[in-house]
Amino acid sequence: MAKSSKLVAAKKGRVLLVRRRRDKLWMFPGGRKHVGESERNCLRREIREELPKLKLGPLKLWREVKAKNRRSGRKMSDAIFVARKASGPLKIGDKNEIDKAAWRKPRGIRLTPTSRYIRDKLFPR
Template sequence: MAKSSKLVVARKGRVLLVRRRRDKRWMFPGGRRRAGESERKCLHREIMEELPKLRLGELRLWKEVNGKNRRSGRRMSDAIFLGKKASGPLKIGDKKELDRAEWRKPRGLKLTPTSRYIRDKLFPK
């Protein structure tokens, strides 16, 4: 079972990304799973915490990513979910963790390692 869950949803050539306050890196929304929580429930909880006004359509598990970041040595363990659609305002719920949420093109941004991996696999140049 993956340690974290991430959401990937795209519309009109842009993807939904959030920016961490502490290092200004962009990432796909989501977060760490709690004990006894499924990956899907983790994703729903994290979205409610991070973007409480966002409404999600159907979700489908794309892939579980398990690997080691070559730069940092940090282990990745993420369940990546694809959303068919998302609607509603991008109002930040956890302002201590995040400072922005936007529909952005996935290139030319300072992304977290896991988000770079997802971008490169799902949105190749």
């Protein structure tokens, strides 16, 4: 089982990203699981916390990533879900953790290592 869950939502050539307040890196929304929580329930909870006005359609598990990041040495353990539909205002719920949310092109911005991996696999050049 993965330790974290991430959401990939795309429309009109842009992906949904949030920016971490502490280091200003962009990432796909999501976060760490609580004990006994499924990956899907983790993602839904994290989205409610981070972007409470966002409405998601059905979620499909794309891949579970368990690897060591070559650059940082960090172990990745993420369940990556794709939402076919995401709508609503990008109002930030947890302002201590996230300072921005936006639909952005997936290239030309500073991403976290896990989000770079997701971008490179799902949105190759």
